[in-house]
Amino acid sequence: MYRGLAQPFAAHSHRHYVIGRVEEGERELDLNGSRVRIVPGDLIAFNPGDMHGCHQADDALFAYDSVTIAAEVLDGARLRFPRRDDGEVLRAFDALLRSIEDGGGAEMLEKALFLASCLDAGGEPSAVPAAHEASALRVFAHLCGHLAEPHAIAELAAAEGISEYALIRAYRKRFAITPLQHLMSLRVECACGLLSEGAAPADVAAEAGFADQAHLTRVFKQRIGTTPAAYRRMTAKEGIQA
Numbered sequence: 001m002y003r004g005l006a007q008p009f010a011a012h013s014h015r016h017y018v019i020g021r022v023e024e025g026e027r028e029l030d031l032n033g034s035r036v037r038i039v040p041g042d043l044i045a046f047n048p049g050d051m052h053g054c055h056q057a058d059d060a061l062f063a064y065d066s067v068t069i070a071a072e073v074l075d076g077a078r079l080r081f082p083r084r085d086d087g088e089v090l091r092a093f094d095a096l097l098r099s100i101e102d103g104g105g106a107e108m109l110e111k112a113l114f115l116a117s118c119l120d121a122g123g124e125p126s127a128v129p130a131a132h133e134a135s136a137l138r139v140f141a142h143l144c145g146h147l148a149e150p151h152a153i154a155e156l157a158a159a160e161g162i163s164e165y166a167l168i169r170a171y172r173k174r175f176a177i178t179p180l181q182h183l184m185s186l187r188v189e190c191a192c193g194l195l196s197e198g199a200a201p202a203d204v205a206a207e208a209g210f211a212d213q214a215h216l217t218r219v220f221k222q223r224i225g226t227t228p229a230a231y232r233r234m235t236a237k238e239g240i241q242a
Contacts, residue, residue, distance in 0.1 A: 002062070002063060002064055002065075002066070003024075003061075003063045004061045004062075004063065005025075005061060005062040005063065006056060006061055006062065008053070008054065008055035008056065009052075009053045009054050009055075010053050011030065011051050011052065011053035012051070012052070012053060013046075013048075013049050013050055013051050013052070014046060014048060014049075014050075014068075015048050015049075015071055016048055016068045016069060016070055016071050017045070017046065017047060017048060017068065017069040017070075017071065017074060017079060017116065018044075018045070018046040018066055018067075018068050019043070019044070019045045019046075019066065019067055019068075019069070019079070019093065019115060019116070019119070020043070020044050020045075020064045020065060020066030020067070021041070021042065021043045021044070021064060021065050021066075021090070021093055022038050022039060022040050022041065022042045022043075022044070022062075022063075022064045023040060023063040023064050023065060024040055024060055024061060024062065024063035024064075025040070025056065025058060025060040025061055025062035025063060026038065026039045026040075026056075026057040026058040026060070027054040027055060027056055027057050027062055028054060028055055028057045029044070029052065029053075029054040030051075030052060030053050030054065031046075031050060031051070031052045031081070032050055032051055032052070033051075036081070037057060038054070039084075041084060041090075042084055043082050043086070043089055043090060043093055044081060045079040045080065045081060045082065045119050046079075047077075047078055047079055048071040065097060067096060067097075067100070067112065069112055069116060073112075073113070073164070073165060074113075074116050074165050075163055075165050075166060077116060077120045077121075077165065078120070078121045079116060079119040079120060079121065080119055080120070080121040082118075082119060086118075088118055089115070089118045089119060092111070092114055092115040092118050093115055095111050095114075095115075096108070096111040096112055096115050099111050106151075106152040106153065106154075106180070107180055109153055109154070109164065110153045110164075110168065110178050110179070110180050110181075111178075113153070113164055113165050113168040113178075114168055114172065114178045114181075116165065117165070117168050117169045117172055120169065127169075128169055128170050128173045129170075132162060132166050132167070132169070132170035133170050133173065133174060135160040135162055135166075135167060135170060136167065136170040136171040136173070136174045136175070137174065138160065139156050139160065139167065139171060139179055140171075140174075140175065140179075140182065142156070142159075143179060143182065143183045143186060144186060147183070147186055147187055147190055147208060147209045148206075148207060148208065148209035149209065150209075151179070151180065151183060153167065153168070153178075153179060153180060156179055167179070183209075184219060185223070187208045187209050187210065187219075188208075188219060188220060188223050188224065190207075190208045190209075191204050191205075191208045191210075191216060191220060191228065192224070192231065192235075194207060194208065195228055195231050195232040195235065196231075196232070196235035196236070198232065198236060199232075201213050201216060201217070201228040201229055201232065204216060204228060205228075213228075216228055
């Protein structure tokens with residue numbers, strides 16, 4: 001995170017990917033021989049080797065948040081410069097920042113790969129090999145059959161013999177979501193069914209693969225809008241079967 005900057009940045013490049021969002025100030029950005037004005041809210045992406053530099057374009061001090069991704073992680077992808085109104089990209093960037101602030105873990109890598117896939121200039125559906133699509137379907141089947149087990153994107157990709165990034169792209173094409181995001185959704189769906197059958201939230205948490213009841217409650221409320229206990233009472237009273 002950079003705050004309160006006024007000095008210009010001379011033309012330079014990196015060996016890694018950089019994805020950042022302008023928070024304050026406006027700048028004239030020179031990128032590979034072209035010039036563009038960047039303003040608060042803009043998300044910018046630099047590929048390894050991209051030559052870029054910038055200078056202040058207004059009186060406000062410059063501030064932006066950024067993350068870096070090692071070049072080898074993205075299989076040589078070329079990231080595009082996103083539009084200002086690209087909501088999916090901005091939400092993915094916010095999700096990655098929250099994961100970093102929470103201490104990272106397995107989900108942080110997946111969120112970084114998902115963000116990059118949203119910016120991939122060659123990430124159109126036709127660019128995903130059929131073999132990778134088949135891998136995505138097998139991963140989905142595996143997750144469905146092993147809901148309560150821990151999973152990591154690196155292990156899922158290794159089992160299919162493809163890179164983590166290739167798996168993310170293929171899975172996103174098929175399901176419009178990442179494997180670990182999908183896993184959490186499947187766990188919530190399973191929890192709904194168990195709760196509607198009268199199971200206690202603590203038992204549901206263990207059977208559906210949540211770390212504990214508090215974890216179940218937090219995730220459940222985010223997705224369903226109520227607590228597991230309240231959902232159990234509601235479905236029992238109304239005779240609803242999830």
